Amino acid sequence: MPAERIAMHNIKELLRLKYDCALSHERIARALSISKGVVAKYVKAAEASGVGWAELAAADEARLRALLGTTPRPRGAAVGYVMPDLAAVHQGLKRKNVTLALLWEEYVQAAPGPTYQYSRFCDLYRDFAKGLKRSMRQVHRAGEKLFIDYAGDTVPIADAETGEISRAQIFVAVLGASNYTFACATATQSQADWLGALGRALRFIGGVPELIVPDNTRSMGGEPDRYEPQLQRTTAEFARHYGVAILPARPYKPQDKSKVEVGVQIVQRWILARLRHRRFFSLAELGVAIAELLEDLNARPFQRLPGNRRSAFETLEQPALRALPATPFQFAQWKKAKPNIDYHVEFDGHYYSVPHALVG
Template identity: 45%
Template sequence: MRQLRQMLRLAGSGTSSREIAVVLGIARSTVQDNLQRAAAVGLSWPLPGELTDDALANKLFTRNGVKQGTRRRVEPNWADLAVELKKPGVTLLILWEEYRGSHPEGYGYSRFCELFRGFEQRLSPTMRQEHAAGDKVFVDYSGKKIPIVDRKTGEIREAEIFVAVLGASSFTYAEATWTQTLPDWIGSHVRMFRFFAGVPRLIVPDNLKSGVSRASFYDPEINRSYGMMASHYGVGVLPARPKRPRDKSKVENGVRFAQSAILGRLRNQTFFSLAEANAAISQALDRINDHVMRRLGVSRRQLFESIERTALASLPVEDYEFAEWRLVRVSTDYHVEFKSFFYSVPHSLIRQQVDLRATARTIEIFHRGKRVAVHQRRYGGPRHGTDPDHMPSSHRRYAEWTPDRFRRWGASIGPQTEGLVIAILASRPHPEQGFRTCLGVLRLFRDIERNRAEAVSARAVEIGGLNCKSIASLLANHKAARHSTEPTAVVDHANLRGPDYFH
């Protein structure tokens, strides 16, 4: 109306239609049409002071009291067009051509687009966004949590609510998890894809640390484990820009709707396990997805089945198995550490950086993309898991030492020597500390007769000489005694008091 008043003012001052069109930046034919309308109802500049914009519009654009424009010609069903526009490759131009094919006297393209945009403005923000079918899924956690009661202790623990919304159909998935940590975050995605029975082109997460290691407006850094999950499903990850809520308004609205439809309806129920809570959430999801949207006249599930299911990519044969990736450095003992346990790699990689992949069952180590080691994951027992093939040859020999092996060696000589080995190992705080002593005894007994070794072993145990020095001394004394011509014992002598002396 402000432009119309300007048009009438310029015309009243004698400016031509061509010049008015140049000044106002509109078509000359538009200027002429509006001036003719004004002349037909007897309006000229200056306009009456009490003439409002609404009154001016009624005078110029109504015929017999009926407003001209939106109802003069046959209109399409705008809700159906909004649904059609979500299908891949469909544009407003295509829809307008189909409309004019059915109604040759219908609106021109510009008016058609204007009316459609007006219809869009009346939709909720969730519906108003333009998302192609199968293009994006928006994921986030609800700010609200669901309480779960321990049946035995009565302790209340709050669970997170994961929400995912497909862009085109607004088909919604939600579930409860204990945390927002990486295993729960990725596990929720795996179950989400299974629920959708397909994979969209992109995931749009918020900048949660489990998904995005470093938030950036231009170059966000995706968490390695999250990226591997995305690679397994062949889906891209496009994080919402920091401080740009419009990037994820789809899921924001979905979260608000889920909070009212899920938490609002379940607020009076008590749950004693995560499984119970998720069973109730599943029922609430059915209500959400089967609810008929007022403006479009269809439900989220109907939209999903009609336009989005076929646009999703197929699921891989197997679900993704959660794996945590870490960049680690090989220590000087050719082991890498994960969760306080140590796993060996080939000794040639000492001080090299390697990639560690940890699943619930296995630990895999990669160097330059090649797997160099695999171990069963440890949760208890010995802290070191060592593959003998990873050791240098000098270490490999020592790694084969065990208490049972030394006992078997002692038993192969005789029971006294086996007893000596057992005594040596038992005398140390850790049996491994006696391995070198046992090796020294083995070297001392290598070239002597079995009977002599047994005698020395028995004497060593008797006097507590449980080291190599004592056993070597006993061997030397035993040898000297064997070669001596003197009696080995004196039975009667004047200097000996005898047993009677003590009675």
């Protein structure tokens, strides 16, 4: 039968009844609806601590636990068994082809003492995973996906000569497994800016993932389609050049790109909010400021997992990325045109001759 568990405020009340009221163990047990054995256990622990009742009464919960030696073990942990590093297990599962069975075998081999059986190891990990931020669980493998989008917030750029204000757009890219983040400023959200910023993101991470997931925007794809999003010709050529698949998120399905939705929020809070009091006169100046804060963002420690975005990227994602091509992508814009009777086509306000056989 497992030992009775008692809240810390009840332990303090137990000691008050013992030392202030001088009640017997039996009366204290009846007053608090616990067994006499539990009363004797905590009275003995208080005496063994060598601390008087006045100090125990003034101690907070953490201090009282330390004095009485009642600091709780991790949930589900058993006495005498080596507790696995569940945070490391969680990160390890992001590696391609790594399973809980493999991580359990490595835990058994490395542990200096008795270890849990595989079923208990899995239960401990699932309990740990439930304690992470509550959200729809999506497992992202290392080097698998890069999520991209533009932030809703913009940054004003002032023309030094005329004082005219333009709004710089903020491009954000986030790797799935490590949350390693890239951000830069562009003049617009045109197809040229989308692909140019994406090329800079790939150079920033130093490799190519298996899949890129953009928003379902007309700049990257054709007409938005709920079931079969199609890529524009230039976007498809970009994908072929880098040897990557581009799969736009479905319309009205934010869960398809939840990583970058969170990444955009973090960039807005930790980069754009810090720049709100500064005035910029060019995209290049803004880009330098963003790059400086981006280093700090990727070095910020995780709240529940070991390390930070940079260390997770270097450990998990970087080895799994494919090499970049020798040359960057050269942007080309395609347009369907019908030759006139003078066998010329118009593009961007200019006229170009074509073979006369194409007329009609």
